[in-house]
Amino acid sequence: MAAEQIEDGDDAAPGPISSFFSSTKAATLVLAVVVVFAVLVVGLVARPGPIAGWLGEESAAPTHAPITPDPTPTPVLAAAAAQGRPPSAAAVKEALDPLIGASALGDKVHASVVDVASQELLYSRLAEVPTTPASTTKLLTAVTALAARGPAYRLATRVVAGRKPGEVVIIGGGDPTLAINAKGQFPGAARLDKLAAQVKKAMGSTPITRVTVDISLFTGPETAKGWDSEDISPLGQVARIQALMTNAGRITPVHNEHGGDPRFSDPALAAGRAFANLLDVPSEQVAKGKAPAAQDASAAASAPAAGLTPGQELGKVESPPLVQILDWMLQQSDNTLAEAVGRQVALAAGVEASFDGTADAMVQKLRDLGLNGDEADLYDASGLSRFDGISPALLVQTLSLAASGLKPELSAMFDGLPVAGWSGTLRTRFVTPSPNRTAQGVVRAKTGTLSGVNTLAGVLVTKDGRVLAFALMASATSDAGAAKSALDKVVAKLVACGCA
Known part of the structure; x- marks a missing residue:
């Protein structure tokens, strides 16, 4: 089946945004932004989407006696209070190589893992080579639409x-x-x-x-x-x-x-x-x-x-607001919403709102953001097309930029990303085998599924408190269920090992 199912190499050089994360100040900012994401996720559980601000502010001078406040909930996407110990690329390679090589993922696996704070490349397998992205394409759609229109834009x-x-x-x-x-x-x-x-x-x-x-x-x-x-x-x-x-x-x-x-x-x-x-x-x-x-x-x-x-x-x-539409698009992996949102990138650029115009506008917007748009060959904005090609390095660079705080409008994307074992297309993932459960609540990612293709890209927090961005893309799988579990094992291993 060629449709997205909603639950359903060469070493890469550091990305073009590496200078964004070269200072301690920038690294601290990354972690602060993730704390904000944690708060947003908690709100998402009660009412999907970043809607608190749309309902108005409560009065600063209540007319009634204040009641005892509810206890602060534990964040779903936990963020470290400090930067944590940085992982070692050698340790990450040792931990991931056997899992990346699992038979369930087939013989065509592209992968990239980056430490967001330092922008250090921790793992790379064909990371700069475009491959079939399936619905992880929606990450690029979300970021380019937010950059082109802003979170508050209405249709x-x-x-x-x-x-x-x-x-x-x-x-x-x-x-x-x-x-x-x-x-x-x-x-x-x-x-x-x-x-x-x-x-x-x-x-x-x-x-x-x-x-x-x-x-x-x-x-x-x-x-x-x-x-x-x-x-x-x-x-x-x-x-x-x-x-x-x-x-x-x-x-x-x-x-x-x-x-x-x-x-x-x-x-x-x-x-x-x-x-x-x-x-x-x-x-x-x-x-x-x-x-x-x-x-x-x-x-x-x-x-x-x-x-x-x-x-x-x-x-x-x-x-x-556009940010709410993006929440629905990412949570449900809605292809139609993705295509309509992608058209907004074209319209904002003043080009025709067609598939070709949208693809060109999205690639150009990626370049405007300092990302390597040459590593995206797009035929649609949803990832449903078999002809699409995106490199894992580009997905990771995009996630890193959105998490950096340097483009605040882009961070709105994270509230819509499914949480492992909790929401959206990841709600039933990271359940079996039991070691995979260590990733529940600390991984936010976009799934991608086409016949023979299984992908996963997002961010996580390791047990040592380090924020990593990752993209795993397998394009020669034979059993979708086994492939999804194998991808979950890779991500859960990153969470559990710390690899410092």
Whole structure:
């Protein structure tokens, strides 16, 4: 099966960001940032996503007598109080070589391990050679999107008056989390029923007779090279990538942890029909088209409902902040969300929001960040394509930069990464054999699974309190379950040995 299943060498020189970690001050900063991640993870357990700040600050002067505070919880991703003892590259090699060579991982294994604070390369096997990344590609998608748009960016879905009386045009803004009503897949998503209410009010007594769907924001093919036709239906691992859809293109707004979620063959048209239904417009009066250009804003604002100006805005709803969408994308390994988020990198760069435009924009953004974009050959933003190639060294450099604190907007990625034995696609990992359990709660990583491909990349804290970034990529596996367990053994060994 060629779809991501959600639970489902040459020595490399230090990366181009090595100077970021050359000082004790920078190393201390790394550990401080990880402490912040620990706090975020605790919040994630209660309510997924970094939502505390969105709900407002509590009053500094409470009107009621203060109650005894709850005890401080133990962080899920424990961080060291000090820098800890640095690992020895020789000791890491001795510990990992037998595990990397396990038959379950096959004979094509690429790997890289770096001490984040010092940026010392601890382990390398074909580390600079791109290989099939599967869903670890989403790490690059998350970082480039955060760099391009920032964590607070929101995606807007708008409705404007059409060219003909009674015609309204819904304009897709690239929000894949849009819901029809309160029963959507993604909590807190923008909703079509609320948008419909705005449009009805703006139209006043003018009857709504037609709905036009404008998806011109995205261009080019709607599926990527290297995708299996079954990935859309019946497996439902991804939707056709269009600028308008509900529930990431799902027919039913439910995420199945195992297997797929069937998607609409035309998500935009399905969303347009759902919107028309809310406006009491027959489905046969729904068609794709282009919104008219907006006229003079002052004239449009003063125009009566009965004489709406073509292109005049009738309503708008906005997605949750981008960082929340990234949380869902990483936790559930949602391919459709990844593709839509990747398009934002292209749009921010002013290039076409297509698969090719997105790939080029993501690589360029990596270079802008000082990373080696030449070690990424991308055909999509989700990792579903068999043609994708990313080196483990690039993944590790990306993780290290995000953890450094030098680009604070990038650190938001870590709150969405699954925690070993705790959340997302790692919730049921690191269970057997029992030594693997030492990694539970102290590893944050992105999984990747295609037929014959198993990957894992993230960060961990060793028993000596050292923060390591790692990427393990096996592309010739025959038993996915055995390969995942073998990868878990490698990571658990890094946690347990310390290797100082």
